[in-house]
Amino acid sequence: MHDAILNTPKAEKSYEQKTSWVYLLNLGFYFIPLFFMQGQWVNITIALALLIPFIGGYFWAYNSTTENAIYPISLMLACAIIGSPFTSGTISLFSFVCFFIGFFYPLKTTVMSFICICILLFALNGVVDTVGYYFAFYGMGISIGVGAFGVIEQNRQRIKRQQKRSQDEIASLATALERERIARDLHDIMGHNLSSIALKAELASKLLIANQTDQAQIQLNQLSDIARESLSQIRQTVSNYKHKGLSACLPALSQSLRDKGMEVIIEGETPVLAELAESQLALILTELFHNCLKHSTAERVQLTFSDESTENIITFTQNTRVNNVIEGNGLKGIRERIGLLNGSINYQCSPEFSLTICLPKQPN
Template sequence: MTQDIPNPASKTEDKYAWVYLINLVFYFIPYFIIDMPQWQILLSLAALAPFIYCYFWAYRSNSSRAHLPILAMIAIAIAVTPINTGSLSLFTFAAFFIGFFYPLQKAALALISLIGVLALLNLSLNFDHYYWVIYGAGLIAGVGLFGVIERRRIENLCKQQKSQQEIHQLATMLERERIARDLHDIMGHSLSSISLKAELAEKLLAKNDIEQAQQQLSELNSIARDSLSQIRQTVSGYKHKGLAASVTNLCQTLRDKGLSVQLEGDIPNLSSDLETHLILSLTELCNNVIRHSQAQECSLSFSQNEQQIIIQITDNGQLDNLEQGNGLKGIRERLQQFQGTLSWDLSQQCQFTIRLPQSGMPQR
């Protein structure tokens, strides 16, 4: 193995582990077509407890330790076969994990060996036909192939996440370089001038030329004030990236939380103050979608007419009622400063609507 493969499901998918156990329904088929003694039924049912334990053990293992739960599942399936031929379903679970955790060649050999185990069981138990082996071989090969496909999917997902992390790190490095370059451009000349003026004022004071020294100190004070103003403007620019960039970040945050996000309409050009308050309001609403709505889909739409700008956040979550907490009150207070309003409709979907007058648009 060149790398360790994680468990077959991410944290967001782990809740579906129980759902996959529905395949155990085939384990119970012999109960309805064969007249089995009660002790066989009870014994085969009792075997499910350790098997399910081994299933979750394998489900949360990685490739370096997966052989232990896989072998345990195979051992339980072999032990159950004499009393319940529905054990084929147990073998298929082991086949999936074999296909998932091991490279193709090694997995193929393991699956062939598992089919050989079925053939040996068929001979040792004196089954009257080979349908059990043929059917089991098909299931093991098919489910094992599904495990291989799932492995490839997880590997591609990991590569995409790694690529996104590398892009993010590169963007961070470029942003740091830009900040360093901006600060150097702003402060380099200013600090040189301040140093020169201070040195000149010191020499003038030594010569008792008070008037010229005061002039140099006055110019030094003016340079320092201008530099401070430029720094404040630069830092303010870093903090405020604009509505379009903030909306893009909010959409990505929603997608990272597992929601399907759709952005509609053109993002308007607003005054700086209104943009800041609108960004805070949209951030609060998107955080509410993540925390409270339990939605799978969300859309952000921007539209406008001659009188107003309309911004809507809609998700398919279900809320019977909504209590107006500090977050919604804060949004309304922010919007009221610009004659804006916030409303919501929970009748079919969760829809929050922000309306702003066109006066919020900057003058051209």
């Protein structure tokens, strides 16, 4: 069964309830025959009195669900049937009934109900003071036409609910992806720093035990520097994950390797990228440089930027071979970041380790 107005968003439902009286203007067709019933005060009084329960049934139906819509629709239909011997304007009431049937019920049920109402209109035609079958045929046309609008409105509401569900699913997926990105960022930014903090704290403790206070002080100073740098990076990450950019991070990364005695060569111009692409590439290079700093025995590291017609190519090379590459969290995180940018990555282990990143250019 299809849901009804109650399943629409609250703001939209409130708006529809406030404007529901507007459609009652169609009752103007109900009053037209009354103007020509001069002197028939009994018929006019009964016709006007029937509007009270009918309007009550209308607002009841407007706020109903499919499960209980049968009750207000039955009330409206009863008012239309009872009023037919007194005025032909009940054609208007039948049209309201058909609208709500078309709105609340499946198409098969709606079609069967429309057929029954058409038969009912022919049956009532004999008790209505009209020429020929005016009441039956004209009533059929108006009722089925307005009922078709009910079917259309039901489909419109169903499509809107589907779109709302799709939007909710997209929002949920985006939230999940954002959580994964946060996890990658925390690993890439803090994983190495926390390892360094633990190692230096352990080394400082051993040096203190050995009464080598000067060396211990050096380790503690370095530990303090790492902690401050970690805090700075965390603040950048929390602040919408805005990285300081390639131009700012490359000198610091290069200097960290030079301090270890490695030669660092950077060729080409850093590409002009969108903010997301630049921040992700900066984090990827941070991962590569830190891995080289911790695990590599290379003497030279080269970073090359190439500007091709349709893509930017970034190549990271160190002059040592790698016997075995285990795709742990670091390399997995790099692949996920590249995937986020619709790029590609490949690497070779010998005669020297080289990793190439291809990022498609965004259209202007």
